[in-house]
Amino acid sequence: MLRTHTCGQLRVADVNQTVTLCGWVQVVRDKGGIIYIDLRDRYGITQLILNENSSDTDVIAQARTLSREFVIQAMGEVVERVSKNDKIATGDIEIKVSALEILNPAKLPPFLIQDETDGGDDIRMKYRYLDLRRNVVRQNLQLRHKMAQQTRIYLDGQDFIEVETPVLIKSTPEGARDFVVPSRMNPGEFYALPQSPQTFKQLLMVSGFDRYYQIVKCFRDEDLRADRQPEFTQIDCEMSFVKQEDILQMFEGLIRHLFKTVKNIDMPEVPRMTYADAMRLYGSDKPDTRFGMEFVELNDVAKGKDFVVFDSAELIVGINAAGCAEYTRKQLDELTEWVKRPQVGAKGLAYIRFNADGTLKSSFDKFFDEAALKNIADKFDAKPGDLILIIVGEANKARKQLNDLRLEMGSRLGLRKPDEFKALWVLDFPLLEYGEEEDRWFAMHHPFTSPKPEDIPLLETGDLGKVRANAYDMVINGTEVGGGSVRIFQRPLQQQMFGILGFTEEEAKKQFGFLMDAFEFGAPPHAGIAFGFDRLCSIFGGADSIRDFIAFPKNNSGRDMMIDSPSTIDQKQMDELKIKTVL
Amino acid sequence: MLRTHTCGQLRVADVNQTVTLCGWVQVVRDKGGIIYIDLRDRYGITQLILNENSSDTDVIAQARTLSREFVIQAMGEVVERVSKNDKIATGDIEIKVSALEILNPAKLPPFLIQDETDGGDDIRMKYRYLDLRRNVVRQNLQLRHKMAQQTRIYLDGQDFIEVETPVLIKSTPEGARDFVVPSRMNPGEFYALPQSPQTFKQLLMVSGFDRYYQIVKCFRDEDLRADRQPEFTQIDCEMSFVKQEDILQMFEGLIRHLFKTVKNIDMPEVPRMTYADAMRLYGSDKPDTRFGMEFVELNDVAKGKDFVVFDSAELIVGINAAGCAEYTRKQLDELTEWVKRPQVGAKGLAYIRFNADGTLKSSFDKFFDEAALKNIADKFDAKPGDLILIIVGEANKARKQLNDLRLEMGSRLGLRKPDEFKALWVLDFPLLEYGEEEDRWFAMHHPFTSPKPEDIPLLETGDLGKVRANAYDMVINGTEVGGGSVRIFQRPLQQQMFGILGFTEEEAKKQFGFLMDAFEFGAPPHAGIAFGFDRLCSIFGGADSIRDFIAFPKNNSGRDMMIDSPSTIDQKQMDELKIKTVL
Structure with a gap:
């Protein structure tokens, strides 16, 4: 080896040893005749030190030619530092360098090799090998390695091949x-x-x-x-x-x-929710459950007050942004503009402010007296200080828009903490979804997903949108991280499924004949993710x-x-x- | 789960338990009112048993509909067998079946799902999912899984990412x-x-x-x-x-x-051999070292006897097939025909038979007296009973032909045992090889392989065939299983290398500019395999x-x-x- 130790290895116990290190020059400081070099490798940083008065003049001269990212080999003695650096693991020692070799010089990198870099996306992509030198990026890949390792350890331990x-x-x-x-x-x-x-x-x-x-x-x-x-x-x-x-x-x-x-992290048992509930309570099949703010549907209490916006809507649905009653008119206008952006697409935003003094104020006071507002607020278990935000419209759209708003409010209120993790199983997805444009049914998951046995008769009657699948997604912090299903394992059902998806028998045979054949030679019930x-x-x-x-x-x-x-x-x-x- | 245990799990200790197993019907035997079913899964085989006299008639009737490769679920009681089967791990018990469900019937497979199958290559490829059911094939993939696991365990333990x-x-x-x-x-x-x-x-x-x-x-x-x-x-x-x-x-x-x-297996330290020695002693850069039979070059003792076949050859080279002196004339003729086949391509085969009585007999007695033959035999340390086989011709060709013959003799003599493992490092490969057809030099390993530092000057003088690389192959039982090299890590040398390989500067830059650029930003010495x-x-x-x-x-x-x-x-x-x- 070209080195005896890595740059993350030496401690006070190693003092007086003669060692050889290799690595990259992170920084060189030349101060009052003393040269300090931070030498970096994957394992850490070790300080090298040379002294004009005691070091070999050739070595000193060579050290003065070094600059950032040079690859060097340094030999020397481990000594205890006078002023220790408790920020790095090797901070108690330094290396009194007796010999130095430049293994490869380096041109000045096009951006700083530091946690906070000055490089834009494009330049960092072009010089990805330099970007990968930054601790933050390399640590991500080390995390990835550990994730893969632990995945294998778990699955190997469960007899998976x-x-x-x-x-x-x-x-x-x-x-x-x-x-x-x-x-x-x-x-x-x-x-x-x-x-x-x-x-x-x-x-x-x-x-x-x-x-x-x-x-x-x-x-x-x-x-x-x-x-x-x-x-x-x-x-x-x-x-x-x-x-x-x-x-x-x-x-x-x-x-x-x-x-x-x-x-x-000790993750508790993962809660479960049906697709239908997820859509009803969060307007999303991947709700972020780090915070509540569940949807409350208001058709029963908000219709029939001659407010045409409400009365004409398929769905009136809201969330309670607890503690936001202090939002100013300006803030509410801004929020209204936010939901009206094309990315969200709402027509507008209604609100009820539950003031600290117990009074209620809404954007539709003209049609609702205080008792009627209180009636709505009660459905949210709202308290003084809360702000109820309401979206109306075609049900699916309103839910999708309110989902966007809920996530935005969660972010604004600091409820979506990156170091908090909430996992969720979403179950009972629909088997099929209708493609308006193509005028046909598509498999929501894929064509091999099994319908729930009790819903199989619906495949015949044609009420296809109601057929639920034995399909499941795992959601963490509002992101779908995995999904799977119980599979069809019998040829007739698989063939029926391809038929529903618009395959002719010939097409199905050409594309997936091998799988359907396989189902006839002893296929076990199976499922996956x-x-x-x-x-x-x-x-x-x-x-x-x-x-x-x-x-x-x-x-x-x-x-x-x-x-x-x-x-x-x-x-x-x-x-x-x-x-x-x-x- | 559809089962409580696998088909490889139950033992005498489990007797009296009620269990549910799932798997494939390996075989059904119906004998004197008793039905035996061998139920198979990845983990083993368990015998199910039903008795006309004691089992439910519906269950009996259903059992009689089963045939090979049906997927079933069976519930029953674990009982100790009267006649045990010590060939399988579950052979001490059987399951007295009380309930049976056919999870999926199976058509008759197109070939036998057994270690020795009657299926030809093509049919087994077409129905690969059935071929994979055979123990021998599945065990290969289980071995592969274990190899991958252990590779990761070793490398993870050595700080590889x-x-x-x-x-x-x-x-x-x-x-x-x-x-x-x-x-x-x-x-x-x-x-x-x-x-x-x-x-x-x-x-x-x-x-x-x-x-x-x-x-x-x-x-x-x-x-x-x-x-x-x-x-x-x-x-x-x-x-x-x-x-x-x-x-x-x-x-x-x-x-x-x-x-x-x-x-x-405790594999001893892996011996090392230079490429030059491997070619000289075995005529191959991947010698099978499970057996000796090294080449002996005979130019010094075999030339100058007026035998034109020898005198005109660039190389006279032989092996000693120990104990083969008993080969009949017919066998020797057959061996001569074997080396003359186009796959080997030798012009002929000369031999010296060292008879048990100490006399020597050769295929070229006309030109060599017994002393001259003894002179050759001594170079092989041959003993009575040995047979020396000699090939002549252009050096590289003769070596290649004799390599074929050596391997063939090794096989015939049972010296290449599949359960014996001999590893070897082959070192110091040539950096370059000349392509006659293309009239240019090619990298023997790849263009990133570093020449030996002491041979770098040869890159300038143009004696390119003599430049050795810091490259190495691992050979096990005559098969190259791995190879690698110390890499070039400096731009000028890499550029020179591309030049030698016939790249224009522009081409090299277009294809590998990113790598050569990278070498300028602090590339460490590195090597791999x-x-x-x-x-x-x-x-x-x-x-x-x-x-x-x-x-x-x-x-x-x-x-x-x-x-x-x-x-x-x-x-x-x-x-x-x-x-x-x-x-």
């Missing part, structure tokens, strides 16, 4: 857009990259693997938003001979294990964006700015693949 | 052919799938990650041989501030850890082919026979990608 499924698979029309790979050996044909190993893990159940998992890259060629990547990682799991309840317990166990081992691993890491890291939990992310145009990819390829390559571009 | 590198990267002209992925968002441009995460792991070293690993899928669009797959898995590793010796020790440690934990994980698993499993250590392999045309991929895609997909096929 990790099996690698193929990356070069087959394009299917259902779901998101596939990335495809032209096959040179089979001209005119293409592989697709998996959006998930769904069918393969189901086949592994048919094979009797019983408990499968994989931490696996998946791919979706969709337009990117700030927080989506064309390639992402899943913790993908499947179990045989289980019911929904078994999955909930097993994977609640995983999440609690991760919180315990990675963050030393997949967690978004990038997202899970970012939540554990208390961050909003997944990007800094991925070593080499792509930008919003799907470009890797560092390696400048995608790029054109040689004509020869295209000729071999028998493709051409049509621009 | 697993980092995921991207799958959508950039096509580069060096190396094998890339799979490419058209980019919809960047029309006319393509991603490539990685042949290895080489540049990314080097960048992680520049980032200061210090010790990186990843068990990672890689891709090569090459014509497939029996034992190559378009997608394969590597254990990919890199370390900073190390020399070659550190890598050898660290990863010898990994291999020994794997042998110990997975196979309970990658193991072929599929291959490593197959060697641990004592098998020749990697295919049965991959859950869903592709055939020799790169097809997944099960899902029938690759396949054509919709015109709409091609339109969106702005590509078309040109057949």
